[in-house]
Amino acid sequence: xxxxxxxxxxxxxxxxxxxxxxTFAVAVAAGRGQPRLLESARRGAYATAALVALGVAxxxxxFVTHDFRVRYVTHYSDRSMPTSYLLTSLWGGQDGSLLWWSxxxxxxxxxxxxxxxxKYRQLxxxxxxxLMVIMGFFAILMxxxxxxxxxxxxxxxxxxxxxxxxxxxxxxxIHPPSLYTGFVGCSVxxxxxxxxxxxxxxxxxxxxxxxxxxxxxxxFLSIGNVxxxxxxxxxxxxxxxxxxxxxxxxxxxxxxAASAYVHSTMIQERRGMLKIWNVVLITITxxxxxxxxxxxRAGLISSVHAFAQSDIGIFFLWFMALxxxxxxxLIVWRLPQLRSRGQIEAVLxxxxxxxxxxxxxxxxxxxxxxxxxxxxxxxxxxxxTITVGPxxxxxxxxxxxxxxxxxxxxxxxxxxxxxSGVSLRRAAAFPASIAAVVAVLHLSFGRKLGFxxxxxxxxxxxxxxxxxxxxxxxxxxxxxxxxxxxNFAVVAQEFFRGTSARRKKYGDEGVxxxxxxxxxxxxxxxxxxxxxxxxxxxxxxFCGRAWEIEHEATLSPGQVHVIGEYTLTYRGPRMEVDPxxxxxxxxxxxxxxxxxxxxxxxARFIYTKGSQPTTEIGLLRGFRDDLYMVVGNxxxxxxxxxxxxxxxxxxxxxxxxxxxxxxGAGVSLWPEVKLREVGVWGVVxxxxxxxxxxxxxxxxxxxxxxxxxxxERAPSTRPSFGGTDPRPLDFTPLAALGxxxxxxxxxxxxxxxxxxx
Amino acid sequence: MxxxxxxxxxxxAWGVPLVVATALVVGAFSGLAPALLxxxxxxxxxxxxxxxxxxGRLTGESPLTLEEAVGLGAPSPEEERxxxxxxxxxxxxxxxxxxxxxxxxxxxxxxxxRAEAKELLRALxxxxxxxxxxxxxxxxxxxxxxxxxxxxxxxxxxxxxxKTRPEGKRANVSAAAEDSMDGKADAETTDADADAPPAASxxxxxxxxxxxxxxxNDADARFCKRCGATLGAPATEAx
Numbered sequence: 001x002x003x004x005x006x007x008x009x010x011x012x013x014x015x016x017x018x019x020x021x022x023t024f025a026v027a028v029a030a031g032r033g034q035p036r037l038l039e040s041a042r043r044g045a046y047a048t049a050a051l052v053a054l055g056v057a058x059x060x061x062x063f064v065t066h067d068f069r070v071r072y073v074t075h076y077s078d079r080s081m082p083t084s085y086l087l088t089s090l091w092g093g094q095d096g097s098l099l100w101w102s103x104x105x106x107x108x109x110x111x112x113x114x115x116x117x118x119k120y121r122q123l124x125x126x127x128x129x130x131l132m133v134i135m136g137f138f139a140i141l142m143x144x145x146x147x148x149x150x151x152x153x154x155x156x157x158x159x160x161x162x163x164x165x166x167x168x169x170x171x172x173x174i175h176p177p178s179l180y181t182g183f184v185g186c187s188v189x190x191x192x193x194x195x196x197x198x199x200x201x202x203x204x205x206x207x208x209x210x211x212x213x214x215x216x217x218x219x220f221l222s223i224g225n226v227x228x229x230x231x232x233x234x235x236x237x238x239x240x241x242x243x244x245x246x247x248x249x250x251x252x253x254x255x256x257a258a259s260a261y262v263h264s265t266m267i268q269e270r271r272g273m274l275k276i277w278n279v280v281l282i283t284i285t286x287x288x289x290x291x292x293x294x295x296x297r298a299g300l301i302s303s304v305h306a307f308a309q310s311d312i313g314i315f316f317l318w319f320m321a322l323x324x325x326x327x328x329x330l331i332v333w334r335l336p337q338l339r340s341r342g343q344i345e346a347v348l349x350x351x352x353x354x355x356x357x358x359x360x361x362x363x364x365x366x367x368x369x370x371x372x373x374x375x376x377x378x379x380x381x382x383x384x385t386i387t388v389g390p391x392x393x394x395x396x397x398x399x400x401x402x403x404x405x406x407x408x409x410x411x412x413x414x415x416x417x418x419x420s421g422v423s424l425r426r427a428a429a430f431p432a433s434i435a436a437v438v439a440v441l442h443l444s445f446g447r448k449l450g451f452x453x454x455x456x457x458x459x460x461x462x463x464x465x466x467x468x469x470x471x472x473x474x475x476x477x478x479x480x481x482x483x484x485x486x487n488f489a490v491v492a493q494e495f496f497r498g499t500s501a502r503r504k505k506y507g508d509e510g511v512x513x514x515x516x517x518x519x520x521x522x523x524x525x526x527x528x529x530x531x532x533x534x535x536x537x538x539x540x541x542f543c544g545r546a547w548e549i550e551h552e553a554t555l556s557p558g559q560v561h562v563i564g565e566y567t568l569t570y571r572g573p574r575m576e577v578d579p580x581x582x583x584x585x586x587x588x589x590x591x592x593x594x595x596x597x598x599x600x601x602x603a604r605f606i607y608t609k610g611s612q613p614t615t616e617i618g619l620l621r622g623f624r625d626d627l628y629m630v631v632g633n634x635x636x637x638x639x640x641x642x643x644x645x646x647x648x649x650x651x652x653x654x655x656x657x658x659x660x661x662x663x664g665a666g667v668s669l670w671p672e673v674k675l676r677e678v679g680v681w682g683v684v685x686x687x688x689x690x691x692x693x694x695x696x697x698x699x700x701x702x703x704x705x706x707x708x709x710x711x712e713r714a715p716s717t718r719p720s721f722g723g724t725d726p727r728p729l730d731f732t733p734l735a736a737l738g739x740x741x742x743x744x745x746x747x748x749x750x751x752x753x754x755x756x757x
Numbered sequence: 758m759x760x761x762x763x764x765x766x767x768x769x770a771w772g773v774p775l776v777v778a779t780a781l782v783v784g785a786f787s788g789l790a791p792a793l794l795x796x797x798x799x800x801x802x803x804x805x806x807x808x809x810x811x812x813g814r815l816t817g818e819s820p821l822t823l824e825e826a827v828g829l830g831a832p833s834p835e836e837e838r839x840x841x842x843x844x845x846x847x848x849x850x851x852x853x854x855x856x857x858x859x860x861x862x863x864x865x866x867x868x869x870x871r872a873e874a875k876e877l878l879r880a881l882x883x884x885x886x887x888x889x890x891x892x893x894x895x896x897x898x899x900x901x902x903x904x905x906x907x908x909x910x911x912x913x914x915x916x917x918x919x920k921t922r923p924e925g926k927r928a929n930v931s932a933a934a935e936d937s938m939d940g941k942a943d944a945e946t947t948d949a950d951a952d953a954p955p956a957a958s959x960x961x962x963x964x965x966x967x968x969x970x971x972x973x974n975d976a977d978a979r980f981c982k983r984c985g986a987t988l989g990a991p992a993t994e995a996x
Contacts, residue, residue: 019808026815036814043811050804057797064790083789204841270845415857417866423856494855501854522851 005062006070009149012055016102017139019048024132031125031199038121041128045113048135049106056103059096059148063089069156072096072148078162080580084173089163091176094297094312095148100177101293102138104184109135112188112213120209126195127188134187137319145312165581165607165614171231179224179251183289185217186254189261190286193279197330202275202337207268210282211524212669214265218258219665225252226658237615237630239550239646241654244393249372250292256365257285260358263411267354270416273340274351276331277358283327288365290320295372346418353411360407364400368393395460399472402479405539408532409487412494431489438485442478450564451649453478455546480543487536491529498522519667527668534661537653544625544650551645556638564647566627567591573634573641574601582606583616586631586641590620602631602643625649772803835884839877842870965989 023044030037059072063086068074076089076096091100109131116124142148163172189210196206228248233241242248261281267274294316331338344351370377371388378386413419413427446453457473459466472479498518503509509517519526551563557572571587585601602618618629625647632642776799784792849866852858858866964973965988967981974982981988 015804019804022808023811026811036817040811040814043807043814047804047807047811050800050807054797054800054804057793057800061790061793061797064793201837203838205837208837208841269841270848415852415862417858417862419857420859423859427857497855498851501851505854522848525851 005058005067006149006151009055009058009062009070010143010147012051012058013139013143013147013149016048016051016055017136017143019044019051020132020136020139023048024129024136027125027129027132031129035121038125041125042113045109045128045132048132049110052099052102052106052135055099056090059099060087060090063087066160067156068158068160069151070148071150071152074152074157074160076160076163078160081163081168085163085168088167088172091180092163092167092172095142095146095150097176097180098138098142098146099148101180101184102135102142104180105131105135105138105187108184108188112191120205122199122201123192123195123206123209126198127191130191130194131187141312141315145315165605166235169235171227171235175224175227175231178220178227182217182219182221182224183254183292185213185220186258186286186289188213189217189282193282194327194330197279197334200334200337202334203272204269207265207278211265214258214282215262215665215668218255218262219662219669221255221258222658222661222665225255226655230655233651234617234619237617239548239628239630239644239648240545241651244390246372247292247296249368250288250295253292253365253369254285254288256361257281257288260361261285263354264358267351271340271342271351273342273344274355274358275338275340276335277355279327279331279338281358283323284362287320287323290316290323294320348414348419348421348424350411350414350416353407353414357407357411360400360404364397364404367396367400391460395469395473398476399469401539401542402472402476402483405480405483405487405536408535409483409490412490412529412532427493430493431486434489435482435486439478439482442481446478451477451547477543477546480539484536484540487532491533494529495526498526523670524668527664527666527670530664530667531661532664534657534659534664537657537660539657541650541652541654541657544648544653547649549647552642553645554640554642556640561643561645563645564625565592566647568645570641570643571599572639573636580608584634586634586643588618588629588643590627600627600629602629604631604634621652623652626651772799772806776800776803835877835880839874839881842874842877846870846874
């Protein structure tokens with residue numbers, strides 16, 4: 001092995017392909033009348049997963065031992081990198097990221113096969129077979145297009161080229177793995193959908209099986225996308241967190257489809273309806289994950305995220321075509337069984353609301369998809385490349401987002417089958433009143449507080465469409481805050497009604513006990529409501545962009561600049577050096593309303609290894625707004641610095657909203673059956689809870705600590721909300737840990753209830 | 758003597774923690790690279806073992822284990838349909854308690870779901886009864902054969918730790934059969950109905966109380982919905 005590690009690694013990839021093919025064949029045989037072969041297929045799946053793990057371990061070994069015989073190791077590491085970044089380089093490049101994808105798929109396959117055990121024995125063979133097809137595709141991809149074990153043509157080099165300095169940070173450790181966990185997780189529900197179509201068992205069996213897998217994948221899609229947002233906010237230095245970059249768009253598309261699915265599935269469970277919708281949504285979700293990967297690698301659209309252009313795209317195209325053709329064929333074949341027994345009886349019903357929800361979410365996803373690939377479409381149609389940028393997306397997404405926010409609040413008010421006008425008015429009375437009060441308060445006091453209800457926007461288009469978009473954009477802040485209040489009131493009402501109903505039945509329960517039991521009895525419902533709360537908070541954070549302030553100034557040492565409520569005094573440049581880079585800081589003292597908030601030091605890092613300099617932002621977070629600073633040029637003679645300042649209102653609510661969203665997902669993931677039957681889920685949930693909370697605690701703690709960069713720590717970096725407040729964001733990591741510990745503890749130590757005999 | 762078949766069966770369970778623990782120990786003493794090699798070795802060994810085991814089952818060399826045999830009785834579509842109806846009933850109770858569904862709609866849906874659930878339970882019972890009888894008859898025959906084959910074989914089976922004590926085995930089979938076929942349904946029924954008020958259609962009929970656990974049950978119930986005890990003469994069937 002030591003003389004031919006590249007060869008051995010490639011051999012392992014061939015073994016993965018062979019094992020996947022073998023397992024596929026055995027699984028299909030097991031499904032076609034030889035059930036005893038199922039155990040054989042299960043072990044084959046485990047073996048395939050073990051081979052992928054072997055490949056990852058070998059590649060990791062090559063990185064750690066600086067084995068520069070391997071081309072991938074040479075490209076993405078060097079001898080000066082610390083071990084953590086060496087291991088991070090596993091997914092730093094295209095080839096390794098494909099192996100990492102396969103590894104995550106093998107983890108999911110192992111977990112799924114283990115969980116299946118004696119369950120869903122009719123579906124199991126085809127679930128395993130589908131997972132092996134996906135595994136086989138990635139093995140083929142690695143073997144014939146992007147082999148992470150390919151040897152250097154020129155032999156072993158003395159040192160490698162190193163990982164891009166932009167990627168040498170803790171975000172690279174957590175963002176790609178979590179996003180990939182979400183992407184790859186969609187393979188399991190898709191496999192169940194294929195199995196249900198093949199076997200014809202299209203009632204609720206597969207829907208129930210898939211429920212928590214899809215929710216788990218959706219949760220990690222949320223985490224992965226938000227970590228990407230946080231990374232962009234803290235590293236790219238343009239002042240925002242979402243630039244509608246093609247790869248960002250491709251990453252959020254499966255989230256929309258998965259969100260539509262997790263709602264739509266409830267209709268099938270309750271009424272046996274929307275079966276076609278559900279299989280289509282799961283197929284689209286999976287296809288979009290493959291499409292997202294394709295977009296990142298094929299060079300179809302230029303992007304800051306894109307891997308180097310390669311000929312790997314054709315493999316993805318063929319695979320997507322295979323998936324689409326197989327899925328469409330199966331759906332058409334099973335159409336008679338997929339047609340629902342019931343029908344929507346009234347427009348004012350939960351079923352109708354969910355159908356509208358499906359259309360809206362898929363509509364948003366379609367809009368983003370078409371706009372993302374529009375350069376290629378325009379090139380094909382008009383022989384001219386037309387790119388659509390952030391202003392286009394921001395204008396059009398506002399009305400779509402408002403519709404979604406409205407529907408999110410209205411949906412829970414509907415009952416099944418039909419809701420009379422009277423009962424809808426009764427249900428909506430309280431939330432509508434709260435929304436109206438909030439709207440009036442916003443109109444009356446918004447401007448005084450610095451958050452005016454209307455923010456004029458320029459017309460983006462000529463004509464009626466342009467005028468309409470302009471008006472909606474101008475009113476978006478008021479509409480968003482009003483609808484967020486509406487949503488909060490709806491959720492509070494639902495909790496209140498559920499708790500009251502429980503206390504009516506069990507008069508001896510206190511409020512808190514009744515609330516706990518109410519949530520425990522209907523975890524999915526109340527977990528969903530908590531998710532809605534989180535989404536509402538995120539919308540609040542998004543709407544803060546309407547009030548952002550941006551300045552650019554060139555300052556000499558001692559010069560003062562005022563932006564919003566902040567007064568900044570530039571003290572001068574400061575340089576520090578380490579083995580990898582030279583760091584030039586611009587020190588600024590920050591005051592707000594006369595009160596010192598400490599020193600912030602945005603910087604430029606100039607790396608020894610010759611890549612272009614990077615900007616390191618200076619950031620002061622707060623509940624009300626963030627003060628965000630970027631330094632451009634600094635003149636060594638005059639010590640003048642060109643600085644860009646942003647005041648970003650309400651950004652922190654995006655991150656708070658995500659924490660709440662994840663808490664809701666965690667509540668929904670709790671089991672509704674006895675722990676004995678879902679032991680593995682207890683461990684998985686505990687792990688998810690702990691991992692999520694630790695990850696967010698690290699992210700948020702490190703983000704809080706980045707209020708000043710460099711070695712000098714500001715004497716006080718209190719957030720800007722209120723002069724005497726403690727540092728509320730310092731509690732956020734503890735809160736995240738607390739949530740994770742609660743989920744972990746409850747999962748592991750849930751009391752077993754003896755089964756009745 | 759170690760049973761290689763049992764070893765292969767248990768390998769996935771103990772192999773991963775053992776390899777990880779060994780890698781951690783090696784890593785603590787020798788560094789990350791040897792730890793990764795340990796993991797790689799464990800993965801390779803695991804892959805070979807699992808493939809060998811898989812091929813063994815493919816060629817029929819490995820006998821069917823009890824768990825596999827029980828698991829072959831896959832839940833039927835009727836079983837799954839019954840579970841979904843029980844879940845729907847639970848949701849219906851909630852919707853009614855918070856006022857999202859009218860009494861009229863609740864009564865209609867509740868009766869419809871309960872009637873369908875009863876039909877499914879009846880059908881499942883009818884389908885499973887002869888198979889259960891056959892399974893118990895085969896087990897009795899096998900136990901008789903084992904008992905008559907002598908002390909030596911009995912002690913060897915005890916050492917191997919397979920289906921040893923006849924009473925325990927009988928109980929395990931019954932319990933396992935119930936687990937896979939009915940036990941989950943009972944638990945689901947308990948979960949779904951434990952807090953449910955009686956159906957509107959039987960609201961006027963007297964509700965029997967369980968002699969074991971004092972739980973009020975539906976008028977037409979024959980078995981307690983919480984503990985499964987027999988309630989005595991069935992009440993009038995609801996429409």
